[in-house]
Amino acid sequence: MKRRAFLGLGAASGASLILPTSCASPASNQKVSNQVNGPFVISTWNPAAANAAAWEGLKDDGYVLDAIEAGIRIEEENPNNTTVGIGGAPDRDGHVTLDACIMNEKGDAGSVVFLEDVVYPISVARQVMENSPHVILAGQGAQQFAFNNGFAKTNLLTEKSKEAWAKWLVKAEYQPIINIEMHDTIGMIAKDAQGRISGGCSTSGLAYKMRGRVGDSPIIGSGLFVDGEVGAATATGLGEEVIKTVGSFLMVELMRQGYSPQAAAEEAIGRIVAKKGGEKPNFQVGYICFNTKGEIGAYSIHPGFGYVLNSETDNGYIAADSFFKKE
Ligand code: SD4
Numbered sequence: 178m179k180r181r182a183f184l185g186l187g188a189a190s191g192a193s194l195i196l197p198t199s200c201a202s203p204a205s206n207q208k209v210s211n212q213v214n215g216p217f218v219i220s221t222w223n224p225a226a227a228n229a230a231a232w233e234g235l236k237d238d239g240y241v242l243d244a245i246e247a248g249i250r251i252e253e254e255n256p257n258n259t260t261v262g263i264g265g266a267p268d269r270d271g272h273v274t275l276d277a278c279i280m281n282e283k284g285d286a287g288s289v290v291f292l293e294d295v296v297y298p299i300s301v302a303r304q305v306m307e308n309s310p311h312v313i314l315a316g317q318g319a320q321q322f323a324f325n326n327g328f329a330k331t332n333l334l335t336e337k338s339k340e341a342w343a344k345w346l347v348k349a350e351y352q353p354i355i356n357i358e359m360h361d362t363i364g365m366i367a368k369d370a371q372g373r374i375s376g377g378c379s380t381s382g383l384a385y386k387m388r389g390r391v392g393d394s395p396i397i398g399s400g401l402f403v404d405g406e407v408g409a410a411t412a413t414g415l416g417e418e419v420i421k422t423v424g425s426f427l428m429v430e431l432m433r434q435g436y437s438p439q440a441a442a443e444e445a446i447g448r449i450v451a452k453k454g455g456e457k458p459n460f461q462v463g464y465i466c467f468n469t470k471g472e473i474g475a476y477s478i479h480p481g482f483g484y485v486l487n488s489e490t491d492n493g494y495i496a497a498d499s500f501f502k503k504e
Contacts, residue, residue, distance in 0.1 A: 210472035217488035218367035232487035241369035260361040265381025273333035276395035277379035282405035364411030392416025398426035414462035438474030
């Protein structure tokens with residue numbers, strides 16, 4: 178991986194981010210966020226087709242949860258996205274294992290972790306939420322549940338992913354690839370015309386991870402959190418760091434306490450950076466969130482992160498600000 182060089186702490190933003198919540202000044206928790214009127218959908222990185230598919234449902238007054246599921250399925254079935262669904266990079270032993278979760282406007286949640294041989298983990302997660310007494314199903318149990326609910330058994334390891342894995346094996350560093358530029362996990366959050374909000378997150382996780390590894394994406398509160406009265410948040414990047422700071426729940430909780438979405442995203446990223454004791458981390462985390470007013474926040478550790486927006490007025494990719502700035 179080509180490491181980018183980054184500057185140290187950003188001047189104005191960096192200083193306020195590492196303050197604990199209680200010390201944050203009113204100004205620092207009211208950073209200006211983009212605001213969107215009416216229904217909208219945003220997703221991590223730039224899955225334009227997935228976001229557009231979700232928007233198709235939302236613009237016609239559809240239910241936000243249906244839009245989320247329909248949108249994320251586009252990436253899950255896309256073999257060229259090597260971070261989600263079929264075509265996802267395998268673990269170091271050559272198995273593609275998927276993680277996903279979904280939440281609706283009432284705070285109901287469903288999740289699947291370490292799911293193999295099923296193309297649509299987001300839909301399985303929705304079934305867990307709606308048709309099981311549980312929130313999380315894992316591994317073979319999740320797979321059995323999926324098959325029992327009519328999902329087809331499919332080999333998720335494409336020739337392209339197999340070749341890339343074989344090349345990686347030759348290098349034999351036997352480390353997962355944790356980097357800044359390999360990404361595309363989809364975290365999608367949206368609001369419909371009736372003001373209902375929902376979200377979903379789906380990934381194959383870190384390329385060449387240890388077998389059995391589960392990241393943040395299917396963990397309620399880490400990769401995704403939705404509170405219909407407050408807002409929604411989702412994450413991408415190195416899941417271990419997101420889990421340790423419960424990033425998505427943190428953003429929603431900060432918004433509940435009056436933080437603007439932008440301030441909430443910056444504070445949540447700042448917590449991760451602060452734990453590194455001033456060292457510039459060699460991994461990326463990117464956060465997006467919004468509140469019920471339709472204000473959007475986005476922030477990452479390093480430059481290069483952004484999100485795609487579809488709404489009645491604005492469409493397209495928006496680059497996020499970052500804690501460390503480009504040289
Ligand atoms: C994980 N957060 O499994 C995911 C990886 C990711 O774009 O976001 N990749 O840790």
